[in-house]
Amino acid sequence: MNAPAGWLERLRTGDRRSLGRAITTLENDSDGAAAVRAEVAAHVGAAHVIGVTGPPGGGKSTLVAGLIGALRARGRTVAVVAIDPSSPITGGAVLGDRVRMGLQQSDPNVFIRSMASRGHLGGLARSAGDVVDLLDVAGFHTVIVETVGAGQSEVEITRIADTRLVVCPPGLGDDIQAIKAGILEIADAFVVSKADLPDAQRTERELLAMLKLRRGDAPRPPVLRTVATTGSGLDELCDWLEQRQARGTRTAATAADRAAVQLVRRALAGDAYGRHMGLELVDGSAGSAAVRMRVGPQHLNFNGRCHGGAIFSLADMALGLACNSHGAIAALVDGNISISAGAVEGEWLEARASEVSRSRKLAVYRVDVRREVGGEHVASLSGTVYLTGRPVLGGPEGSAAEASNQLPPVR
Numbered sequence: 135m136n137a138p139a140g141w142l143e144r145l146r147t148g149d150r151r152s153l154g155r156a157i158t159t160l161e162n163d164s165d166g167a168a169a170v171r172a173e174v175a176a177h178v179g180a181a182h183v184i185g186v187t188g189p190p191g192g193g194k195s196t197l198v199a200g201l202i203g204a205l206r207a208r209g210r211t212v213a214v215v216a217i218d219p220s221s222p223i224t225g226g227a228v229l230g231d232r233v234r235m236g237l238q239q240s241d242p243n244v245f246i247r248s249m250a251s252r253g254h255l256g257g258l259a260r261s262a263g264d265v266v267d268l269l270d271v272a273g274f275h276t277v278i279v280e281t282v283g284a285g286q287s288e289v290e291i292t293r294i295a296d297t298r299l300v301v302c303p304p305g306l307g308d309d310i311q312a313i314k315a316g317i318l319e320i321a322d323a324f325v326v327s328k329a330d331l332p333d334a335q336r337t338e339r340e341l342l343a344m345l346k347l348r349r350g351d352a353p354r355p356p357v358l359r360t361v362a363t364t365g366s367g368l369d370e371l372c373d374w375l376e377q378r379q380a381r382g383t384r385t386a387a388t389a390a391d392r393a394a395v396q397l398v399r400r401a402l403a404g405d406a407y408g409r410h411m412g413l414e415l416v417d418g419s420a421g422s423a424a425v426r427m428r429v430g431p432q433h434l435n436f437n438g439r440c441h442g443g444a445i446f447s448l449a450d451m452a453l454g455l456a457c458n459s460h461g462a463i464a465a466l467v468d469g470n471i472s473i474s475a476g477a478v479e480g481e482w483l484e485a486r487a488s489e490v491s492r493s494r495k496l497a498v499y500r501v502d503v504r505r506e507v508g509g510e511h512v513a514s515l516s517g518t519v520y521l522t523g524r525p526v527l528g529g530p531e532g533s534a535a536e537a538s539n540q541l542p543p544v545r
């Protein structure tokens with residue numbers, strides 16, 4: 135999309151045509167997508183984003199349809215992003231979702247969009263994140279993201295939510311083990327769906343028993359019961375959702391992560407070299423950061439491939455954000471890169487940095503650079519940083535705090 139002037143204002147005043155066009159631009163990552171992201175970034179954070187995940191056929195869409203009705207009854211506007219994994223099991227999900235949610239499609243305060251996952255789920259998580267940002271900026275009070283499954287890829291997708299609901303239908307048998315293994319840490323609440331079925335009580339008991347074993351002092355997620363087909367339990371679920379006051383907290387599960395996200399947003403926005411290289415923030419939390427770059431003509435070497443220095447810059451930016459994310463200036467004192475594959479113009483590369491170890495003065499970070507499409511490994515950077523103990527410029531106490539409205543999104 136070559137965005138017509140004023141599209142953002144129209145989108146913010148509820149124009150669905152502008153919304154649809156902007157979504158298509160982001161989904162296709164076509165020319166202008168970066169500009170759309172940048173304009174949207176300044177305004178995100180007002181919506182309550184709810185991730186709904188669980189096994190295939192677990193009752194997610196029926197629950198979401200019920201939630202739409204219950205939230206509308208409370209005067210809320212609701213948008214839904216239904217992610218269809220295009221798997222043989224759930225092949226008809228898109229159509230099914232449309233039909234089940236059909237009643238609400240004619241309500242101008244409800245917006246439903248299905249997205250197919252083509253290939254790499256990391257890419258899907260990002261474009262879903264982009265679309266959620268748009269729906270947020272378009273003024274929807276609640277944005278619901280439905281994803282199937284309970285594995286690592288869904289964990290990644292639900293990171294874009296403020297609140298994560300894990301749907302557990304009765305009678306999962308051994309599958310409940312799989313749910314426990316993958317999803318325990320991210321669930322803000324468990325919903326025993328289809329609670330009219332005989333095994334519902336047992337499922338609830340198993341979940342409660344499992345939660346009791348959990349260590350740490352994080353709040354224990356509640357286990358709620360719903361019969362979405364009759365509406366039973368939906369009011370209680372809405373009450374719980376509304377009490378959470380989680381609006382605008384997505385991508386950051388803890389207060390430390392929220393502070394870190396704000397800091398890395400500011401840091402990248404204030405980084406002249408990063409802007410010059412066209413680097414974009416994907417994700418951040420305390421001690422980790424992910425940055426992406428589209429290989430452009432300015433990044434190519436004399437052989438027409440992406441310059442090794444550009445790959446180092448991308449990895450180093452991720453490392454720099456990760457190690458400064460705690461709020462104290464950290465400086466690279468030793469860095470080693472190994473490159474396993476090249477990259478060509480037009481490809482998106484993503485660098486993900488995480489902390490390996492940390493002492494009082496030194497910390498070690500590792501960065502993996504991968505192709506966004508296909509996820510192939512391109513390079514690794516290991517770096518040792520010196521921790522100065524001085525506050526990061528533009529950090530929480532920095533003067534740039536008020537500029538945070540103009541910063542790029544964290545997806």
Ligand SMILES: Nc1nc2c(ncn2[C@@H]2O[C@H](COP(=O)(O)OP(=O)(O)OP(=O)(O)O)[C@@H](O)[C@H]2O)c(=O)[nH]1
Nearest residue numbers: 190191192193194195196224227282328361362363
């Ligand atoms: N008995 C009973 N059946 C339900 C309830 N909610 C959903 N179902 C049924 O469960 C089946 C699957 O429901 P969906 O809402 O499509 O489940 P889903 O998790 O969205 O499925 P996929 O998106 O295909 O993974 C349908 O036949 C629903 O009618 C419920 O509360 N009670």
Ligand SMILES: [Mg+2]
Nearest residue numbers: 194195227231
């Ligand atoms: Mg569904």
